[in-house]
Amino acid sequence: MKVTVTINGSDRSAEAEPRQLLVDFIRSTLGLTGTHIGCDTTSCGVCTILVDGTPVKSCTMFAVQADRRSITTVEGLKQNGELSNMQKAFHQEHGLQCGFCTPAMMLVGSAFLEENPNPTDEEIRWAISGNLCRCTGYMNIVKSIQAAAAMNNEEVSA
């Protein structure tokens, strides 16, 4: 079946067998390998992408379901050729070690701050509770999302 998506602002079309998982369509067919595959069982959250702005696990959705929808992956976070505030914050606060969970964490963090621009640490921890990190102990991830919130708010008030 032909699947057409708007991914990171660009329209892309390709053939997909109905059983092709969205994560493989993104990585293998569209060549965007920033979205990772971890557990492949809907547990770890590293394959999280945004579909119409909402975080979903792309190992638990078929590519055909995404037809005519809008997708954002980590490659789409940069703005005007520069790192987004969320990316800058993960860099600045050392919000990663191995980096495997990072694309998903930054996407989930970005979608969460749209809904809640001034979160508490506790609220951030709940927001990322569908995403596993085996390196950081989450401390610096929470700090990074807080730092991104502060950067966003500074821009709004400037």
Place this chain on the structure above:
Amino acid sequence: MYPNQFEYLAPTTLDEALSVLAERGDEVKVLAGGQSLIPMMKLRLANPTTLLDINRLPDLNNIGESNGHLTFGALVRHNDVVKSELAGRSNHTVFAAAPWIADPIVRNLGTVCGSLAHHDPEGDWASVMLAAGAELVLSNSEGERVVPITEFLVDMFSTSCQPNELVTEVRVNKHTTRGGGDYQKLERKIGDYATVGVATSLELGDDGAITGAGIALTSVYPYNLKVTEVEDLLVGNQPGDDLFKEAGAIAAAASDPASDHRGSADYKRHVVGVFVERGLANSLATAQGGQS
């Protein structure tokens, strides 16, 4: 992991979807949120020859009110319930449970109706619906029928929904201003099955006595257990600590948990007692207008 091959259909009208089910419902699995179905297909525990994606059907994603009921269409996601002010003021048991379903990302896709139709015997929603006295609307190409939750849930992974039928809505009674409810859940980590889950619902009369009660348990019996003994004990009595303690003891005795990696049977049975007492106390506080 890849499922077996299947034919994919994504109709845009309910009539089309129901006619597919009428013609070959036996070969079809309905795809709503897919958060249980797709993992099962990847493990090849489910091997439908046709996958009927209902996500492009209109008007099924509403949380609404009708004839004193709070209604959830087939495409209402768990997270829609978490965010719904209407659900928050209309049914306290449902609203308390929603943030405890799966994890935040799964909640964005998984649906209430799909979860009930899947009928995992350790699922949270079935207990909530048993306590809340829910009904399901099952549609086929000829019309629809309304089935109480107690008749809908048949056995593990099995319901009274026929191959030619689609669950189009689940509805619960709205709590009155003298009603309250709660869902208590112990889980090892976010997204895990409940070690123990307890759904409670209370309605009070003008004199403060209990006029309606619903209690159901998750993960401590071979299926979601509605504890009618406790409901019967509560109705007609004035609420209070002693009554709730007795309710907890009866519920704990009625449960039959298995010892496993989530805890010993004795531990789980103890938690049932504690959760029933706590859930009833929270339900009462809401019913009396206090803090839950």
